[in-house]
Amino acid sequence: MRLFRHIGEFAIGLILAAIAFFFLAEQGLKQWVSGRRAAAYLEWALGEALGSPVRFSSAEWKPPAEITLRDLQVDNPASPMAPALFVAKKARFEYSLPSLLTKGFYLRRARLETPTFASQVDKEGRLLLPLIDEDPAKPGSPLILARARLVPWRVDSLDIENGRAVLLLPDGSPLVEAGQISTCGPLQEKSGLVSGKGTLAAGWMRILNRFSCTQLLAQYKIDASRLVLSNMQALANGGRIDAGLSQLPSDAPGGNFALRLKVTDLDLHDFLSLLQNNTQAARGRLTLDLESRGRPLTPKSFSGQGSFSVKDGRIENVSLFSALAGMFRESSLARPEFSECTGQFRIQEGAVTFSNLLFQSENFSLSGEGSVAFDSSLRLVLRIHLKEPLFHRLPELLARQLRLLQDRSQAIVLTMRGTIQNPEANLSGNLALRAKKPETISALLWP
Numbered sequence: 001m002r003l004f005r006h007i008g009e010f011a012i013g014l015i016l017a018a019i020a021f022f023f024l025a026e027q028g029l030k031q032w033v034s035g036r037r038a039a040a041y042l043e044w045a046l047g048e049a050l051g052s053p054v055r056f057s058s059a060e061w062k063p064p065a066e067i068t069l070r071d072l073q074v075d076n077p078a079s080p081m082a083p084a085l086f087v088a089k090k091a092r093f094e095y096s097l098p099s100l101l102t103k104g105f106y107l108r109r110a111r112l113e114t115p116t117f118a119s120q121v122d123k124e125g126r127l128l129l130p131l132i133d134e135d136p137a138k139p140g141s142p143l144i145l146a147r148a149r150l151v152p153w154r155v156d157s158l159d160i161e162n163g164r165a166v167l168l169l170p171d172g173s174p175l176v177e178a179g180q181i182s183t184c185g186p187l188q189e190k191s192g193l194v195s196g197k198g199t200l201a202a203g204w205m206r207i208l209n210r211f212s213c214t215q216l217l218a219q220y221k222i223d224a225s226r227l228v229l230s231n232m233q234a235l236a237n238g239g240r241i242d243a244g245l246s247q248l249p250s251d252a253p254g255g256n257f258a259l260r261l262k263v264t265d266l267d268l269h270d271f272l273s274l275l276q277n278n279t280q281a282a283r284g285r286l287t288l289d290l291e292s293r294g295r296p297l298t299p300k301s302f303s304g305q306g307s308f309s310v311k312d313g314r315i316e317n318v319s320l321f322s323a324l325a326g327m328f329r330e331s332s333l334a335r336p337e338f339s340e341c342t343g344q345f346r347i348q349e350g351a352v353t354f355s356n357l358l359f360q361s362e363n364f365s366l367s368g369e370g371s372v373a374f375d376s377s378l379r380l381v382l383r384i385h386l387k388e389p390l391f392h393r394l395p396e397l398l399a400r401q402l403r404l405l406q407d408r409s410q411a412i413v414l415t416m417r418g419t420i421q422n423p424e425a426n427l428s429g430n431l432a433l434r435a436k437k438p439e440t441i442s443a444l445l446w447p
Helices: 002-033 035-050 268-272 319-328 396-409
Strands: 058-062 066-074 086-095 105-113 116-120 153-168 174-190 193-207 211-223 226-236 239-247 257-267 281-295 298-317 337-348 351-361 364-373 378-386 412-418 423-427 431-434
Touching: 174 211, 257 268, 268 281, 281 337, 298 319, 319 378, 319 412, 319 423, 378 396, 396 412
Parallel strands: 105 153, 116 153
Antiparallel strands: 058 066, 066 086, 086 105, 086 116, 153 174, 174 193, 193 211, 211 226, 226 239, 239 257, 257 281, 281 298, 298 337, 337 351, 351 364, 364 378, 378 412, 412 423, 423 431
8 A cells, every 4th residue: 555655646646747848848838938039030030931021110929929021121142232022010920839849930920010011023024032933954954043042931821901003113102002912821831832822902003103903802822832812902093904914934935924805995095194104194984804924014025905995985186086177177077976986906916906906986887907116116907987077077079079978889998007106097099198297106005
């Protein structure tokens, strides 16, 4: 009996000692990861994961495993002149204590409040962000987080609240800017490959400081470090935009980005404002379907096809219609109101080729086909049918000649050459017109 009593006392003492040991070990571990030590480890881990210097002004630890960094800034390793990758007034991280004892790094949650994300593209449209790149010996291979040395890392939920993002052109002006951004979703890296998925919302977005949309909502997916945005929806001046954007391997045919765009009931005037150096102006409600591929900032790489329709519109300043007004000596043709304008188009080899063009107005109708190059040169064949009210307003001799031409072939055939700003119109019957004030335009579409 005495033996059993000694064994029992020994067992109880051993259990109490074990409890005391694990309690002290837990407190010691918590003390080790608390305060500045945890902040220093987090600073090192983020720097290793991003390959970029990380700075913050202060750190606040909350047990058991939560730390808040204030004035957090991650610099861009591509160039000291490039803007910081992101800046956040407050960043809260809930981390896993066991992961600190391994080679991995595991965050249960990362929450960034009012962060600003910034990046810049070079003259060839490539991001100034050498963290991620393909294997140069294997074009089209997965994008590798080249500078990451902390393997692996994982964030169960990356939450962004009231963020802002901007993509800058080579000259530093904004290409795309978005605000009131919120996201939620997991993100992880393994063997240099980044993956994740979630939802993205933004209160507003601006393109080239000329076109704006609101209430942006999208699903995002990152696979092999490439981004796919799907089910994108936004509102713009009473219209709706639905889109999808995919980042493709460098050896993909047609370019490294694919775009699917559907526009419904958009203000045509706002859409035309996107065109660089464009002075053409028209109003109406635009519906557009487009599927395209290409390389950013390289317009001649774009290819694709689509269709468009504009209803209940008015031409305000389009050189082609000004040429028609001069040719037919009727000023109302320069700014006609129209019920509908429709057509199909194909983008290839630096030009937009149109087919099945149809324009319906009160005084005339127009159909045709042809192309407009990105350098603004024109090659169009138009068939114009003048309606009876217009004939009565034309000079008698001209009206008689035009009626004869129209009766002969059911339409007046017109060929257009020159450029958007300086069109040349040639009409059967030796009538011809050249714009009186030649102008040049460096690009029709945004490069």
